[in-house]
Structure formats: structure tokens, C-alpha cells
Amino acid sequence: MNASIAGALLLVARKLLTAFVQLLVVATLIFSVMYIMPGDPVLLLLGADSNPSPEAIAAMRSQLGLDQPVLSQYFVWLWNALHLDFGKSLTNGYPVANYVMQNLPRTLELAVAAIIIAALIGVPLGIAAALKRGSMRDTVLTSIATIGISVPVYIVGTLLVLFFSLKLGWLPASGYTDISRNVLEHFRKLALPAFALGLGLSASIARMTRSSVLEILGRDFVRALRAKGMSERRIIWQHVLRNAAIPIVTIIGLQLGNLMGGTVLVEAMFNWPGLSTLLVGAVSARNYPLVQGAMLAIAAAFILINLVVELLYSLLDPRIRRKRS
Amino acid sequence: MIPAAILRATRSQPAFLASIVLLVAVVLIGVFGSWLAPQDPFLLDPQSVNQGSSAAHWLGTDEFGRDLLSRLLIGVQPTLLVAIGATAIAGVFGTMVGIAGAYGRPLVQFLIMRSVDIMLSFPPILLALLAVGFWESGVLSLAVVIGVLYIPHFARVAHAATLQVSRMEFMEAEHAMGASAGRVVFTAILPNILSPLVVQATLTVAAAILLESGLSFLGLGIVPPEPSWGQMIGTARGYLGQNPMYVIWPSLLLALTVLAINVVGDRLRDILDPRLREE
Numbered sequence: 152m153n154a155s156i157a158g159a160l161l162l163v164a165r166k167l168l169t170a171f172v173q174l175l176v177v178a179t180l181i182f183s184v185m186y187i188m189p190g191d192p193v194l195l196l197l198g199a200d201s202n203p204s205p206e207a208i209a210a211m212r213s214q215l216g217l218d219q220p221v222l223s224q225y226f227v228w229l230w231n232a233l234h235l236d237f238g239k240s241l242t243n244g245y246p247v248a249n250y251v252m253q254n255l256p257r258t259l260e261l262a263v264a265a266i267i268i269a270a271l272i273g274v275p276l277g278i279a280a281a282l283k284r285g286s287m288r289d290t291v292l293t294s295i296a297t298i299g300i301s302v303p304v305y306i307v308g309t310l311l312v313l314f315f316s317l318k319l320g321w322l323p324a325s326g327y328t329d330i331s332r333n334v335l336e337h338f339r340k341l342a343l344p345a346f347a348l349g350l351g352l353s354a355s356i357a358r359m360t361r362s363s364v365l366e367i368l369g370r371d372f373v374r375a376l377r378a379k380g381m382s383e384r385r386i387i388w389q390h391v392l393r394n395a396a397i398p399i400v401t402i403i404g405l406q407l408g409n410l411m412g413g414t415v416l417v418e419a420m421f422n423w424p425g426l427s428t429l430l431v432g433a434v435s436a437r438n439y440p441l442v443q444g445a446m447l448a449i450a451a452a453f454i455l456i457n458l459v460v461e462l463l464y465s466l467l468d469p470r471i472r473r474k475r476s
Numbered sequence: 477m478i479p480a481a482i483l484r485a486t487r488s489q490p491a492f493l494a495s496i497v498l499l500v501a502v503v504l505i506g507v508f509g510s511w512l513a514p515q516d517p518f519l520l521d522p523q524s525v526n527q528g529s530s531a532a533h534w535l536g537t538d539e540f541g542r543d544l545l546s547r548l549l550i551g552v553q554p555t556l557l558v559a560i561g562a563t564a565i566a567g568v569f570g571t572m573v574g575i576a577g578a579y580g581r582p583l584v585q586f587l588i589m590r591s592v593d594i595m596l597s598f599p600p601i602l603l604a605l606l607a608v609g610f611w612e613s614g615v616l617s618l619a620v621v622i623g624v625l626y627i628p629h630f631a632r633v634a635h636a637a638t639l640q641v642s643r644m645e646f647m648e649a650e651h652a653m654g655a656s657a658g659r660v661v662f663t664a665i666l667p668n669i670l671s672p673l674v675v676q677a678t679l680t681v682a683a684a685i686l687l688e689s690g691l692s693f694l695g696l697g698i699v700p701p702e703p704s705w706g707q708m709i710g711t712a713r714g715y716l717g718q719n720p721m722y723v724i725w726p727s728l729l730l731a732l733t734v735l736a737i738n739v740v741g742d743r744l745r746d747i748l749d750p751r752l753r754e755e
Contacts, residue, residue: 176594184606294491297742301735303686305693305709306727313716313723412599416690420713431694434605442606449602 162465170458177450178232181443182225228443237444242436247444250429255448257327258425261348261417262410264341268349269356270403276353277360277399282387284365292357299354305416308347315343325422344421348413352406359402363395370394397464404460411453426452481747492743495736502733505549506556513546518701526719535725538708539715548725551703558618559684563677565623570630571673575661577631578638589635595628604687608696618697622684633676637669644668671748678741682734689730705730 212218216227231238237247280292316324322343328336367373368391376386415427422428426449433441486493505512514534521541528536535544577588600622607621641647641664650664689706691697698704700711705726712723 173594177598297738298731298735301682301738302731303689303706303734305690306731309709309713309716309723309727312713313720317716317720412601415599415601415605416693419694430602431605431696434696446602446606450598453599 163462166458166462166465170454173454174451177454178229178447179225181446181450182228186221232447237447238440240441241438247440250441251426251444251448254424254426254429254445255452257423258411258414258418258427258449259452261341261344261414261423261425262407264345265348265352265410265413266403266407268345269352269406271353272349273353273356274360274399274403277357278364278392280357281361281364281368284368293361296354296357296361299351300358302351303416304347304351304413305420307350308344308417308420311343311347325420327422327424340421344417344423347421348410348417352410352413356399356403356406360395360399363398363402364391367391367395401460401464404464405457407456407460411449411456482744485743485747489743491739495739498732498736499740502552502736503556506552509549509552513543513549515543515546517542517546517550517703519543526715526722528719528721536719536721538722539711544722544725547703547708548705548729551705551708551726554615554698554702554704555685555688555706557615558622558688559681561615561619562622562626562684562688563680565620566626566630566680567673567677569623570627571634571666571669573627574631574634574636575638575665575669577635578642579657579661579665588631592628592631592635595625596632600625600683601687601690604691605694605696608691613691613697613699615698618688618691622687625687626680626683629680630673630676633672634669637672638665641665641668674748675741675745678737678744682737682741685730685734685737 209218216224219227228238235248237251239246240250276292276296280289280296283289312324315322323336323340324343326340328340330337373386373391376390377383414423414425415431417423418425418427419431426445430442430445430449432438433445486496510517519542521537523541524533524537525541526537526539527533527541530536533543533545535548538544538547573588573592577585577592580588603625604621608618611617611621647660647664650660655664688697689704689709692704692706693710695707695710698707700707708726709723709730712719712726715722
């Protein structure tokens with residue numbers, strides 16, 4: 152018992168350390184990329200067209216701390232970022248942290264909605280295909296899943312808009328309404344982006360569900376239960392699905408982190424004002440502090456979600472714990 | 477033996493055969509697209525903007541009255557160049573990194589594989605966005621950026637395969653005979669890890685096409701007036717009401733191409749490496 156608690160603590164410690172190192176490396180990467188990239192933020196800030204005087208440039212440079220050695224800039228930046236201070240937007244001087252805090256929940260909401268949709272579609276289809284392996288139903292479902300994986304998310308999104316908002320007029324094509332202002336409108340605008348993001352994912356969830364269920368169906372204990380004369384229905388519901396559930400749920404959880412990347416295109420095409428929209432806009436405007444803050448927030452969300460999911464499942468399922476360690 | 481197996485698969489699996497035919501056609505269009513184009517893909521015609529298909533324009537016209545079919549035909553090339561270039565970069569460097577990660581000194585192994593893990597823990601599109609957002613965007617820079625982003629994926633595969641090979645007896649024999657590291661890598665390791673690398677290459681081509689078209693869709697990839705399918709889809713979104721077929725054609729072609737690559741990749745995996753088979 153003690154040994155297993157110690158093992159669990161060790162596992163938590165190791166995963167925390169890994170996540171911390173990952174964050175540190177990503178933060179360093181984000182910081183250094185800003186210095187490799189062309190374009191002078193000071194000129195941008197003062198407006199290159201207005202021909203600022205050298206004194207004004209120097210003054211701004213020291214105000215931003217850009218006249219310090221790069222290494223000390225790095226540590227100051229890192230220290231501030233640790234305190235959730237990402238500096239101020241170059242265009243209007245608002246704190247970057249405010250933008251991040253405003254947009255982060257919207258991105259998370261989109262990702263969570265998409266994953267719920269994907270699971271609700273993908274898991275039943277995957278189970279249905281696995282239970283009738285090799286049948287016509289299996290072939291059709293597996294082919295649909297392969298197609299679903301191949302169609303890019305922005306094509307799915309465009310087709311959804313074409314059909315559900317232009318043709319049928321059921322749902323708005325894009326935009327965002329805050330939930331505090333109009334609950335129904337909020338979810339109506341969430342529907343299409345969430346489906347666009349969720350449909351492709353449901354295809355890969357269906358594929359993975361199918362192979363996990365098939366894997367369990369091939370185990371010896373299933374054959375034993377059959378030999379014992381247990382009804383097929385009971386075998387499937389009580390034994391097969393229960394055993395297949397853990398890998399399926401783990402896979403779905405890990406996809407949540409990956410969705411942080413998938414939101415980039417979906418947010419852009421549906422004008423969903425999340426972190427990716429913030430990032431794309433900031434990149435185009437060369438708004439360095441905003442780019443850094445948004446990137447770091449997305450990376451941190453990605454790493455933390457994966458950390459939490461992995462920890463939860465490896466602690467819940469002793470088999471995963473043993474396999475990983 | 478392997479070509480024979482591929483030939484057999486084309487006979488028994490029509491989807492595989494169809495995918496290969498489609499991919500060959502796409503490559504041919506990529507090479508000869510500008511000759512095949514029935515009209516000048518850059519010719520503006522303000523008189524016939526956003527039209528449906530007609531005798532003059534088989535697939536209709538875009539928002540500047542340019543011939544859609546011609547633009548679709550020449551739009552293949554940048555996408556293919558980016559995908560192949562990126563896969564070549566990722567394949568060469570990823571394989572080297574992966575072999576070094578399995579075969580180098582312990583410290584080298586540790587540093588390489590931990591960096592690979594960290595790179596893998598980050599969505600590629602975000603890094604690509606950052607890179608192309610600041611640099612001049614074009615076929616070469618897109619290929620380099622996407623190629624670099626997929627180095628860790630190749631490295632992971634090459635690493636695992638090399639570890640497997642290095643446990644085999646002929647490796648011991650090589651060492652016993654005093655073979656140099658270069659000889660071991662080129663004559664013993666590389667030929668034996670080729671199969672998973674080929675499969676990984678098909679996955680990377682598909683991923684690179686998706687990434688390039690996604691970036692072009694966002695307006696951060698191939699620069700207009702030069703067309704690419706992703707960029708055409710992105711532009712066509714603004715004209716869904718006037719000319720829905722404008723978005724349908726490039727979407728269909730792009731989706732079919734990626735689907736064909738995935739089908740071929742799945743089959744190749746079954747043929748080249750039966751142990752990796754899903755079921």
C-alpha cells in the first residue's frame with residue numbers, strides 16, 4: 152500500500168516536473184522567436200511613417216526595457232509572465248493579460264463543446280462498427296471515418312455554413328454573443344463552429360473506439376464468459392464496454408489538448424473571438440507582447456490540460472500507471 | 477516482393493487502385509498544370525465575375541472573373557511542392573535525429589529524445605502561424621517551416637525502429653567485424669527501418685498539405701494572385717451566396733487528394749509492416 156502511494160507521488164512529481172520543463176522551453180522559444188523575427192516594435196509603436204526622432208526612439212526603447220541586455224530582458228519577461236503579467240499591447244496599451252483572460256474561456260468553451268459533440272457521435276459509431284466487425288455496417292462506418300479524417304476542418308465548416316445558414320437559414324454563419332446578454336443566441340452561434348471542429352474529431356474517436364472495443368473482444372476472458380453461457384448482451388454491456396471505456400476516455404481527454412491547435416482555423420472562419428483570433432490578429436499587426444501572451448496562454452492551456460488528463464487516468468487506472476512507469 | 481504485394485492489393489482493393497490513379501493524376505497536373513489550363517489563369521474579366529459553369533468557363537469564374545478550372549489546375553503545384561519539400565526536409569533530418577537518438581551516446585540520446593517530446597507537445601499550426609506570420613511567405617519558406625515542424629514526428633518513428641533493429645543479431649555481427657558507425661547506419665540500420673519511414677512519409681505529405689492549405693486559407697500561405705487550393709477556399713468563403721460552386725470545387729479536390737493519400741498510406745502500412753496493422 153505504502154509502496155503504491157509512493158509510486159503515485161513519484162509519478163505526479165515526475166509529470167509536474169516534465170510539464171514545468173515543457174512550459175519553460177516553450178516560453179523560451181516564444182521569447183527568442185520574437186528576437187529572430189524581423190521588424191522593430193519601437194518603430195511600429197511610434198509609427199514608422201511619422202519619422203520619429205532618434206531621441207524619441209531611444210526614449211521608447213528604454214521605456215520598454217529594450218535597451219537592456221537580451222538575457223536580462225529574458226529573465227524580466229519570464230518573471231513577469233510567471234506573475235501573469237505579459238506586458239501591454241503595443242497598439243492601445245491595454246494589459247495583454249486582460250485580453251488573454253477575456254479570450255481564453257471562449258476558446259476553452261469551443262474546444263469542450265467540440266469534444267462533447269465528437270464523443271457523442273464517435274463513440275457509439277465506433278462501438279457499432281466493432282460489434283459487427285467485417286460486416287457491411289462496419290465497412291461503411293469505417294469508410295466514413297476515413298473520409299471524415301481526410302476532410303480539413305475549414306471545408307467541413309464552410310459546408311456547414313453553406314447548408315445550415317445560407318440554404319436553410321437555421322443558424323448564424325459566424326459571430327459571437329456573450330452568454331450574459333442572450334443565452335439562446337450564444338449557443339446558436341456556438342453550434343456551427345463546435346460542429347465543424349467536432350465532426351472531424353468524431354471520425355478519429357470512432358476509429359479509436361472501434362479498435363479498443365475490438366481489442367477487448369479478442370481477450371481470453373470474453374471467450375471464457377461466452378463459454379460459460381453468458382448472454383452476448385450482458386457480455387458486451389457489463390464487460391467489454393466497461394473495459395474499453397478507460398482507453399476511450401483517455402484518448403478523448405488527450406484530444407482536448409490537441410483541439411487547442413484545431414481552434415485556430417475554426418475561430419478565424421467563424422469570427423469566434425478566442426485566443427487564436429487574438430493571436431492571428433496580433434501576428435498580422437506585429438503586436439509582439441500580445442503574440443507572446445496569446446502563444447504562452449495557448450501553450451500553457453495545452454500542456455496543463457494534457458497534464459491533468461494524464462494524471463487523472465494514470466491514477467485512476469493502475470494498469471496505465473504500471474505501464475508508464 | 478513488395479511491388480508484387482502492392483500490385484496484388486490494387487487488384488483486390490478498388491479503393492486503393494482508385495486512390496493511386498487519383499494521386500498520379502494530381503502529380504501530373506502539378507507538373508503540367510500550366511499547359512493543361514484551357515485559359516489564362518490570371519486574366520481578369522470584370523464582365524463575368526462569380527459565374528457558374530458555362531461553355532466559356534467550364535467550372536465558372538472567381539471574384540475577378542478568372543477561369544476557375546485553369547486556376548484549380550495551376551493551384552496544385554505550390555501545394556505539392558510545399559508538401560514534398562516539407563516531407564523531404566522532415567524525412568532526412570528527422571531520420572538522422574531519430575537514429576542519433578537511438579544510437580548516439582546516452583547524453584545525446586537523452587537530450588535529443590526529450591527535445592523531440594517537447595516539440596511534439598505543441599500544435600504545429602501554432603508554430604507555423606508564428607513563423608509565416610513574420611517571414612515572407614512563399615513555397616520555399618512554407619516548405620522549410622512545415623518540414624522543420626515535422627522533424628520530431630519522423631525522429632520518433634526512426635528512433636523506435638532503430639531501437640528495434642539494434643537489438644538484432646546482425647548488428648552484433650557488424651560490431652564484431654569492427655564496422656564503422658557510418659557503415660552501420662547506412663548498410664545495417666537505414667535499409668531495415670525504411671518501411672515505417674515510408675509510411676510516416678505518406679502521413680507527413682497529407683499533414684503538410686493540410687497545414688499549407690490551412691495557412692493559405694487564413695491568408696498566411698501562398699500569396700495571391702498565385703493560387704493554391706486552400707487559398708481559393710478561403711477566398712471563396714466570401715462569395716458563398718453568389719457562387720457556391722466556387723468553394724465546392726477546390727474543397728472537393730483537396731479533400732479527395734488527402735483522402736487518397738490516407739487510403740494509400742493505410743494500405744502501404746499493411747503491406748510494408750504487417751505488425752503495425754491496426755487490428
